[in-house]
Amino acid sequence: KKFPNLKIQLMGHSLGSEVIIHTLANLKNKTGIVEGIYFFGASVPADSVTPKKFGKILQRTVRQKITNYYSPYDTVLKYAFCSDLIEKPLGYQGVSGKAVPKYVQKKVIPRNHRFVSYAAVLESFP
Template sequence: MSKIIPRISTRGYYDLTNGDTLKNNSYFLYPKKDFAKLIGSKELTIMIHGLRNDNAGAVAKVLIAKNRLKKLGYSYPVIGYSYDSNTTGAHLVKYAKRALYAGQKIAKKNGRNLSLFIQDFKQKSPKTKIRLIGHSLGSQVILSTIEHLSKKPQNKGIVEAVYLFGASITEDIPSSKKYGPLLNKVVSKKIVNYFSPSDEVLYWANRQKFVKGPLGLNGAVGRTIPKYKQKSVKPKNHRFASYAQVLDHFP
C-alpha cells in the first residue's frame, strides 16, 4: 500500500457548477496525525494544483512535486492543498468558459482557507519556512491567499517564497499598484514565475479571452517588484508533470 500524502483540503466546500459556497468551514487536514509531525520542521512546501483535478489528481500533483524536488536535493516535507477545482463540464469545450469562471471563483475563495491554515500552522511552528508551489489555477489560490494574509500586520514575511508554473493569473499582477505591495509584504524572499510562450492551454485561454494576458504565457509586463523573478521554460505541454521536468533547481 502506498504512503498517504498529507493534505489540507476544502473538498465539498464549494459548488462545482457555479462556485457558490456550500460550507463556511476553514479546512480539514488528512491525515491529521501527519500534520502534528510537521511541527518544528525547518521548511514545508505546499503544492496547489490547477483546474480539472479531483482529489486523486491533487494527490498525484503532490507526488510529482515531491519526487522532482527530491531529485533536486530538497529534503523537507512536501504536502498538498486539495480544493474543488474539478468544476462541472471543464472537459467539454461548450462548457469551458462557465467551468473556468466557476473554478476561478472557487480558487479566489480558497485564499481565505489556505491563509487560515498558514496562520494556524505558523502559530504552532513559528520557525518553519513555508514555500508555496502553484500550477495554473493554483496561482489564483496563492494570489488570494497573499491578499488575505496581507490584512494583518503580523503576517509580514509569513510566506518564505512562491513558485508559479503555467500561471493563469494576469501578466500585470507583479507590477500592479494593488498586488505588488501585497506580494512584497507577505512573501519574505522571492516569487519565481516559470512561464512558457508555447503553453497551448494558456495560449488558447488568452485567444478566447477567458484569461486576458496570462502571467504563465509571456511573463510579466511593466516594472515588477524586486522580489519577482521569471524564467522562460519549454515544457512539453501545460500539465504540471511537464513543468516539473524543466525545473532545474529548488528552492
C-alpha cells in the first residue's frame, strides 16, 4: 500500500529456488505480492510447481509468471538426481506433471551449474 507501483521480481539459483518457494508459502495469503519469479538450475523436486505441491500458492502469490530455466546438461543436478539426493530436480528435467497456468519453462545449455553460466546463455531477461 505504501508503494503501489512497486514490482518485485524474485530470482533463485539452485537452492535459492527452495528459499523462494518456502518464502511464498509463508506469504500465501498475499495475492499477487510478487510480479514474477525466475528459477535457474532449481534443485527443488520437479513436481514443486504442480497444484498438489506448491503450485496453487505460487499461482496465487505471483502476479505475472513463474519461469524455470532448466538444463538436462547440468552436471551438478544430474549428480544429485543420480545419487538420489534430489527427486527429479526441476532445474534438470523441467516440470514433472501438470504445472499451474503461470508456469513456463525454458531449456538452456549453460557451461556449468554456476549462475553466471545460466545468465550467459539468456537471450533476454526478464
